[in-house]
Amino acid sequence: MPTYTPPLRDMQFVMHEVFHLTDEFKAMPRYAEVDVDTVNAVLQEAGRFAAEVTFPLNISGDTEGCQLDTATHEVTTPKGFKEAYGKYVEGGWAALSCDPEFGGQGLPFALNQCLYEMLNSANQAWTMYPGLSHGAYEALVAHGTDEQKKTYLPKLTSGEWTGTMCLTEPHCGTDLGLLRTKAEPVGDGTYRITGNKIFISAGEHGFTDNIVHLVLARLPDAPKGSKGISLFVVPKFKVSADGSLGERNPIFCTALEHKMGIHGNATCALALDGAVGTLVGEPHKGLAAMFVMMNAARLGVGNQSLGLTEVAFQNALAYAKERLQMRSLSGKKAKDKEADPIIVHPDVRKMLLTARAYADGARALQVLCSLLVDKAHHHPDEKVRKDSDQLVALLTPIVKAFVTDNGFAATNACMQVFGGHGYIKEWGMEQFVRDARINMIYEGTNTVQSLDLLGRKVLGDQGAALKKLGKLVGQLVQEEGVNEAMAEFINPIALLGEQMTKFTTEIGFKGFQNPDEVGAAAVDYLRVAGHLVFGYLFARMAQVALRKIAEGSTDPFYTAKLQTARFYFAKLFPEIHSLMRTARAGSKSLMDTDAVLA
Amino acid sequence: MPTYTPPLRDMQFVMHEVFHLTDEFKAMPRYAEVDVDTVNAVLQEAGRFAAEVTFPLNISGDTEGCQLDTATHEVTTPKGFKEAYGKYVEGGWAALSCDPEFGGQGLPFALNQCLYEMLNSANQAWTMYPGLSHGAYEALVAHGTDEQKKTYLPKLTSGEWTGTMCLTEPHCGTDLGLLRTKAEPVGDGTYRITGNKIFISAGEHGFTDNIVHLVLARLPDAPKGSKGISLFVVPKFKVSADGSLGERNPIFCTALEHKMGIHGNATCALALDGAVGTLVGEPHKGLAAMFVMMNAARLGVGNQSLGLTEVAFQNALAYAKERLQMRSLSGKKAKDKEADPIIVHPDVRKMLLTARAYADGARALQVLCSLLVDKAHHHPDEKVRKDSDQLVALLTPIVKAFVTDNGFAATNACMQVFGGHGYIKEWGMEQFVRDARINMIYEGTNTVQSLDLLGRKVLGDQGAALKKLGKLVGQLVQEEGVNEAMAEFINPIALLGEQMTKFTTEIGFKGFQNPDEVGAAAVDYLRVAGHLVFGYLFARMAQVALRKIAEGSTDPFYTAKLQTARFYFAKLFPEIHSLMRTARAGSKSLMDTDAVLA
Structure with missing residues (x-):
């Protein structure tokens, strides 16, 4: 049976040490009072809820499924689901980031997304019941009449209705x-x-x-x-x-x-x-009103895959440390045992680290996006609101598609660590893979996301939004360009940042002549953009870790962050080299195929 | 509900036009009489059996599963499975490639593998019942006593026992x-x-x-x-x-x-x-006796993924031609309909073509390997037997790992073509994905295959076996090096062929100093080798197609083969550029990770 430990320290690292969220909150009247202690206390309680209430229902929920009574049209959910929801409402979790005007606690969206990461790790199927309410809530907040707001928002906020x-x-x-x-x-x-x-x-x-x-x-x-x-x-x-x-x-x-x-x-x-x-x-x-729901939902779907990646990683790591099988190629490691734990094997480590890096990157991206959403809604400066909104609009398809494709790859890799046992339901690993698979489809397939990114968000405004991303990367490059310790992280993103402009212009130009060129390049383009964003985020995480170590910290937590960043740049980031080639290969080999696709 | 049409023409193309199997059979006394008509007649009947008898049981078999009576220890299989097996035995299919000495029909292994491709397309779970018998049969033929052979082989041959x-x-x-x-x-x-x-x-x-x-x-x-x-x-x-x-x-x-x-x-x-x-x-x-079973089983597992790739492709193609949704980016195509069929979209085509190319490449590889197995067992010239055995030993881990990784990617892509419907059981697509997933695990995980390839088969004999593969590629390059029409297919494999030697030597050298370098590079190395092999096979298929077209054929079948080869080199083969970089990134970023994998 799988286990789950809420990754509180990892969340706190991103929130407090990388993005300094509570400093940012100070500028927003609604969140000005939200301090580090409040954030940490909420995270801890949220983690407890996920680990103790909904996680134990994950496998049984998968096994039991739901039943429809065709006479009454009522649906029976898996055992314990309803009671867990009752506790969720009772704990006030539904109201966490809702507007105090409707009875909400008015806490930042960033905090709500961290709650949801943990709920998704614990039980994606259950989490969708309260999760879907948020879209309805947002649509009514943005577009509802006073009457509708009065009727529905307090009930959606409290969780009395979904x-x-x-x-x-x-x-x-x-x-x-x-x-x-x-x-x-x-x-x-x-x-x-x-x-x-x-x-x-x-x-x-x-x-x-x-x-x-x-x-x-x-x-x-x-x-x-x-x-x-x-x-x-x-x-x-x-x-x-x-x-x-x-x-x-x-x-x-x-x-x-x-x-x-x-x-x-x-x-x-x-x-x-x-x-x-x-x-x-x-x-x-x-459709405009619907997109209010949809944009929130797309960030939510990425968050689902983040949750699954994290829990799959935790279990694969535990298994890899316990399972004894074969000896290390470089000589016996566990000399007192009949075999070495499989974590000694480089490729087992590669599978684990892939999941670890994809979880860390996705979490940093998720916190960045939630902060941007909070700023877009609540920052007093209109320019900040507008800029934040534009940047999160650019990042949303990346969160939806890059994080969910990665999540599927990561949960699959973690399942593979278990060998044959990974294929057996009782270990829980294959469920993570099956659950993660829907995230690449719903709320707009990942192909649709790629067209949204390249066609609408990048080419649609002549690269203006992309320049905002480029500016973020450029700032970091400038900040750390002369720091030798950071070179291994800065060089690759500086180079890709430069290439990205040319790459984008090239596709834009081809697409101007033949719009199918955009469709042919979009999926590869989104992954390249995803690596630019992840590369930036890993560089920021490494920057914090290096500073802490330079300040004398011997906490292995920071070493871990450095090791993860190094792994990412060595083994995952180089995917861009194939992607840029296949994107540049254009549309002809796809479209000139009527004989084979007859 | 999915459908399945046995791809007889595709099989015949590879068997007769690319590899000229029946010419090769003439050199082997046991198969000297096996002519094109015999092969085609067997294929047609085999296809009918798969499509009509076992394919209709695929979804119901998945839904029903098997039940154990714990009192009697007997197992009940899904409805219709036993009757289908009865028809299989009655039709003589179990005996197809078995030795006439034990009642077999003595037909080539290559033919048996084509039978199995179709059985795997139709119903992998069912096919494993007769499929497992082959390993037991092979082990007893190779290592059994006369008594054991007499007792078991006639019954395994007839299929009366499994x-x-x-x-x-x-x-x-x-x-x-x-x-x-x-x-x-x-x-x-x-x-x-x-x-x-x-x-x-x-x-x-x-x-x-x-x-x-x-x-x-x-x-x-x-x-x-x-x-x-x-x-x-x-x-x-x-x-x-x-x-x-x-x-x-x-x-x-x-x-x-x-x-x-x-x-x-x-x-x-x-x-x-x-x-x-x-x-x-x-x-x-x-273990030596076991490896007789295992090697056959590994080729068989690759064949399972080939079968699933083919059937997933067929259904995704049909859906993409029917499902109306959105308009082509380059202007309305189905003007009389309310939307265009989704096949107009470049990325939908990419998903379909990925499956088509992976199926075509895997089929060519499978036929090549079966021919090598037939030669290794039945060719009168000892050197041919030995060479064939060495080459098939090199190719076996590639068949097992490259084809099954591709098969998982391909069935997933085909499922994605269906959007939300792909996630729903009744469409049958998600079952192909779930079934394909085991193939990356059993009979030696794909990581184990990569270590077998790089550690044992390539570095273990100082590249002697790899040279045999290089010679095959070299022959084709020499044959077609001055043919401008073939340049687009020859250039990439000629280049990769050259790089491969240096790449291999480099890893071998690093591995000599630190064996973990081999473990760190092996999975990427196997995929690079897989692309060298597929590149060679696509070039051979394109060669045949180009010749036919040059001879005046207007059969769209040959155009389709050319288009598939062009797609493969444009969109799949370039994966090598990332793989060679990540392989070269070495073991440090994997092994120096004790803090993150604590």
């Missing part, structure tokens, strides 16, 4: 412009919504009295395509003016999907049969 | 030197064997009257370690001198593993409680 995102239909996922669900105005300001949704995570369950569905649908006068989509809030039970629950709204779970992983989460097909809802935001502008 | 390989124990997999199962001589030439085995594929089932277990165990006077292991044949039911079945031998299935995939195969824990067996080969030389 939320969902109802986008996908059988014939449309990526291409929401095709969606068919209809909303007919009743005349009293409400709408009757009819249609079929699929793949609705946490779409039904018995955790709460009510579920707040955010549903995309078309009004009768809607233009075709994505400019004719509106967003509605459709509660499972209608809500009276006094807040009491009324009759059941006809939005019913008609089927549960049988999936590769995240078995503990109820992935629902929902049928809406004239379900009553109210409009969120303006008519036909539903 | 065989297993009982190696792994709870505390030892890779490191068989640690095994504890004991064999006590009874005095009458038999042994009583006691111990616990795990991970025994097809270890129990109700298909046949008897199961022939090949079991590794230690004699009382055995030296410690791997030089004290002996091989025994232990039937489920004892066999009387007249061939009739006697009493039940105490070798009992005590548990079935719950696995990530291959659910339809019974992966058994077997308890031997004084089970009676006879010695195969010499005392303490069991």
